[in-house]
Amino acid sequence: MRRTCLISLLFIGQFIAPSLGAQDTAMHTATTSPEIPVPANVNTTSWMKDSAAKLQHELTGKYGEGQMPRLTRGLRQVEEFWRPEDGGAGEFEDFVRTNFAGDQATLDTMFNRFERLLEQLDGHMHEISREFRQQMDLDLGPVLPFDEVFGGYDPSAHVLDDFFRNKLAFTILLNFPLTTLDERLKDGPAWSRRQWAEVRLAQRFSKRLPAEVSLAIAQAEAESGQYIAEYNIWMYHLLDAQGQRLFPPNMRLLSHWNLRDEIKSEYADARNGLAKQRMIQLVLERIVTQTIPQAVINNPGVDWNPYSNEVKPAAAKDSDAAVPVSGLTNAREPDTRYAMLRKTFVASREADAYSPTEPTLIARRFDEDREIPEARVKAMLEQVVTSPLVAQTAKLIQARLGRPLEPFDIWYNGFRPGSSYSEAQLDGLVEKRYPTAAAYQEDIPNLLARLGFSPERARYLANHIAVDPARGAGHAMAAQMRAEKAHLRTRIDKNGMDYKGFNIAVHEMGHNVEEVFSLNEVDHTLLQGVPNTAFTEALAFVFQGHDLELLGLPAPDARSEAEKTLNDFWGTYEIAGVALLDMAVWHWMYDHPQATAHELNQATVEIAKDIWNRYYAPVFHQKDIVLLAVYSHMISSFLYLPDYPIGHLIAFQIEEQMKKAGAIGPEFERIAKMGRVTPDLWMESATGHPVGAEALLDATGQALAELNAPR
Ligand SMILES: [Zn+2]
Numbered sequence: 282m283r284r285t286c287l288i289s290l291l292f293i294g295q296f297i298a299p300s301l302g303a304q305d306t307a308m309h310t311a312t313t314s315p316e317i318p319v320p321a322n323v324n325t326t327s328w329m330k331d332s333a334a335k336l337q338h339e340l341t342g343k344y345g346e347g348q349m350p351r352l353t354r355g356l357r358q359v360e361e362f363w364r365p366e367d368g369g370a371g372e373f374e375d376f377v378r379t380n381f382a383g384d385q386a387t388l389d390t391m392f393n394r395f396e397r398l399l400e401q402l403d404g405h406m407h408e409i410s411r412e413f414r415q416q417m418d419l420d421l422g423p424v425l426p427f428d429e430v431f432g433g434y435d436p437s438a439h440v441l442d443d444f445f446r447n448k449l450a451f452t453i454l455l456n457f458p459l460t461t462l463d464e465r466l467k468d469g470p471a472w473s474r475r476q477w478a479e480v481r482l483a484q485r486f487s488k489r490l491p492a493e494v495s496l497a498i499a500q501a502e503a504e505s506g507q508y509i510a511e512y513n514i515w516m517y518h519l520l521d522a523q524g525q526r527l528f529p530p531n532m533r534l535l536s537h538w539n540l541r542d543e544i545k546s547e548y549a550d551a552r553n554g555l556a557k558q559r560m561i562q563l564v565l566e567r568i569v570t571q572t573i574p575q576a577v578i579n580n581p582g583v584d585w586n587p588y589s590n591e592v593k594p595a596a597a598k599d600s601d602a603a604v605p606v607s608g609l610t611n612a613r614e615p616d617t618r619y620a621m622l623r624k625t626f627v628a629s630r631e632a633d634a635y636s637p638t639e640p641t642l643i644a645r646r647f648d649e650d651r652e653i654p655e656a657r658v659k660a661m662l663e664q665v666v667t668s669p670l671v672a673q674t675a676k677l678i679q680a681r682l683g684r685p686l687e688p689f690d691i692w693y694n695g696f697r698p699g700s701s702y703s704e705a706q707l708d709g710l711v712e713k714r715y716p717t718a719a720a721y722q723e724d725i726p727n728l729l730a731r732l733g734f735s736p737e738r739a740r741y742l743a744n745h746i747a748v749d750p751a752r753g754a755g756h757a758m759a760a761q762m763r764a765e766k767a768h769l770r771t772r773i774d775k776n777g778m779d780y781k782g783f784n785i786a787v788h789e790m791g792h793n794v795e796e797v798f799s800l801n802e803v804d805h806t807l808l809q810g811v812p813n814t815a816f817t818e819a820l821a822f823v824f825q826g827h828d829l830e831l832l833g834l835p836a837p838d839a840r841s842e843a844e845k846t847l848n849d850f851w852g853t854y855e856i857a858g859v860a861l862l863d864m865a866v867w868h869w870m871y872d873h874p875q876a877t878a879h880e881l882n883q884a885t886v887e888i889a890k891d892i893w894n895r896y897y898a899p900v901f902h903q904k905d906i907v908l909l910a911v912y913s914h915m916i917s918s919f920l921y922l923p924d925y926p927i928g929h930l931i932a933f934q935i936e937e938q939m940k941k942a943g944a945i946g947p948e949f950e951r952i953a954k955m956g957r958v959t960p961d962l963w964m965e966s967a968t969g970h971p972v973g974a975e976a977l978l979d980a981t982g983q984a985l986a987e988l989n990a991p992r
Pocket of ligand 1 (some may be wrong): 793
C-alpha cells in the first residue's frame with residue numbers, strides 16, 4: 282500500500298482494506314427501495330434448502346454432532362453468496378462434501394496453508410504494482426505515456442472475482458466465521474489470536490459485488506471526482522462593492538482546499554486580509570447554497586461581484602483559459618453539486634444487497650472500515666464540539682486577533698510553535714548531512730538509536746527499509762510479504778535534502794517502522810497492519826515530532842508544544858462539525874432515497890445550519906452559517922470525513938502513551954505488533970483505554986493553562 286502524507290492534510294489515503302481488491306468504496310442501515318437489485322441467491326434457494334438439510338444430516342453423521350454448529354454456519358454462509366452460475370444442487374453438494382474440514386487437523390492445515398498462500402498472493406501482487414509504478418513514483422527521468430498505463434494497472438483487480446469463480450472463497454466461507462462488528466466488539470476481547478486471524482480471513486470474502494455494481498460505484502466516484510477536480514475560482518475576477526480586484530492575476534483556487542488555505546494565509550495580510558477572507562467566505566457559501574453563477578465556475582472570462590451576485594464579461598485578462606459565455610447571465614449552478622453527491626449515494630446503495638453483514642454504505646464505513654460503531658463516533662465528536670475548552674480557546678484567538686470572531690475563523694491558523702532556527706539554517710544543516718538518498722539510508726540505525734531503539738533493533742529495522750529518491754514530496758510504501766522490504770521514498774534536490782524533505786522523511790520512516798513490525802513481528806500475517814490509517818498516521822507523527830532532536834537540536838519547549846496542541850484542538854473542533862454533517866447527510870439520503878438534487882441541496886443547507894447553530898453559533902455569535910458543508914470530500918468521497926477527527930483523537934492517545942513510556946523504541950515495537958484487531962481492542966492494549974477524546978481534551982486543558990500563564 283502506498284502512503285502519501287501531506288502534513289497539512291492528515292490521514293488521506295485509504296483504510297487498510299480487509300478484502301482482496303474489494304471494489305466497494307464505502308457505507309448504514311438498510312432502507313428498502315425500488316432501486317435495490319434482487320440478490321442473486323434468491324433464485325437458488327428453492328433447491329438449496331433441501332440440499333443443505335441433506336448435507337447437514339450426512340456430514341454430522343460422518344464427523345460427529347460436535348461439528349454441527351460449524352457446519353450450520355458454513356452452509357448458511359455459502360448459501361448467501363452462491364449464484365446460479367456457480368452450479369446447481371449437484372455441484373453445491375459435491376463442493377460442500379469435498380471442502381468441509383470436519384476435524385481439527387484438517388482445519389489447521391487449511392488455515393495455515395491459506396495464511397501462507399494469501400501472504401504470497403498479496404506480497405507478489407504488491408511487488409508487481411510497486412515495480413509498475415516505479416517510473417512514476419521515483420526520480421528516474423521522464424515519464425513516458427506507457428509508464429502511466431503501467432502505473433494505473435492493478436494486477437489484483439480481479440482476484441476476488443477469481444476466488445469466487447474457482448470457489449476458494451466458498452471454501453473459506455464454508456469453514457471460517459463471518460462476523461458482525463457487534464460480535465467483534467462483544468466477543469473479540471476473549472478471542473485467541475488464531476480466532477482473530479480466522480475472522481480476518483473470512484472477512485476478505487464478506488462481499489461479492491456483481492461487476493456492474495462495482496462499475497457503477499467506480500463511475501460515480503470518477504464523475505464526482507472529476508467535477509470536484511475542475512471546480513476552480515479565478516480570484517482576480519472577484520470584484521468588491523467598489524469594483525476593486527483584491528486578488529492578484531492568475532490566481533486560480535480549487536474549491537474547497539485552496540480557498541480555505543487562502544483564508545488561512547490571509548491572516549498575514551494586515552491591510553487587506555480581512556476583506557479578502559470575508560469575500561472568500563461568501564464565495565464558499567454560494568457554492569454550498571448553489572447560488573453561485575454557473576458562468577463564473579472555472580472561467581477567467583467573467584468578472585463577478587459575489588456580494589450583489591452580478592456578472593459581466595471580464596474587463597481585464599489574466600489567462601488564456603477564458604471561456605466566452607454567450608448571453609451571459611448570473612443563472613445559478615443548477616444543483617450540480619448535489620446531483621453528484623446523489624450519484625455516489627445511488628451507486629453505493631446498489632451494493633447493499635450484496636453485503637449481508639453490512640447492508641448500507643454507512644454500515645460499511647463504520648462497521649467494516651473503521652470498526653467503531655457510528656453512535657460511538659458521534660458521541661466522541663459531540664464531546665469535542667460541546668467542550669467548554671472551545672470557548673476558552675476562542676477567547677484566546679479573539680485576543681490575538683483583536684476583534685470578535687467571524688465564521689471563517691474556524692480556519693484560524695495562528696497557533697504556531699516558535700522556532701529558534703530559521704528554515705534556511707535548518708536547510709543548511711540537513712543538506713550537509715544528506716546529499717543523497719544513500720546517505721539517509723546509511724544514517725537510519727543512528728536515527729533510530731536516538732529514538733530509543735536498541736542497536737540490534739535499529740540495525741534490524743534499517744535492514745528492512747529501502748530508501749529511494751522520490752519524484753514527489755515523499756511517501757512510505759509497506760511490503761505485503763515478509764520477504765520484501767518497506768520502501769521510504771524521499772525528495773532529494775540538487776543540493777541534497779532540505780529541512781522540509783527531512784521532516785517528511787522522518788514521518789515516512791515512522792510509517793516504515795510500524796510496517797516492518799506489524800508485518801514481520803506480528804504472530805499471524807492475516808493480522809498484518811494496524812486497525813486503520815489513523816493508527817499508522819499517529820505512529821508516524823510520533824517520529825515526526827522528534828525531528829529536531831534527530832538533528833541534534835533541542836526539543837520544542839512547553840510553549841511550542843502548547844501552540845501545537847491548540848492548533849490540533851481547533852482543527853479537530855472544526856472538522857468534527859464537518860464530519861457530523863457528512864454523517865447526517867448520508868442518513869438523510871437513506872431516509873429519502875427518491876429525493877431530487879434540489880431537495881438534497883435544501884436538506885444539506887438546513888442540516889449544516891442546524892449543526893452550526895448548536896455547536897458553533899454560541900462561540901461565533903452568528904447564526905445560520907453554512908460553511909461546514911463546503912468540503913469537497915462530502916461530494917465525492919463516500920462518507921470519508923469522519924476519519925479526520927477520529928485520527929486527531931487517536932494521535933493524541935498514542936502521543937500521551939509515548940510520553941508516559943519515556944523511551945519511544947521498545948514501546949513503539951510493543952504496540953506496533955498487535956496487528957489489525959478492532960481499534961478499541963488495539964487502543965486498550967496500547968494505552969489501557971478504548972479510543973476516545975479524553976487525551977486530546979486533557980492536553981488542550983494543559984496547553985491553555987501554559988499559554989495563559991504569565992511569561
Ligand atoms: Zn503519513
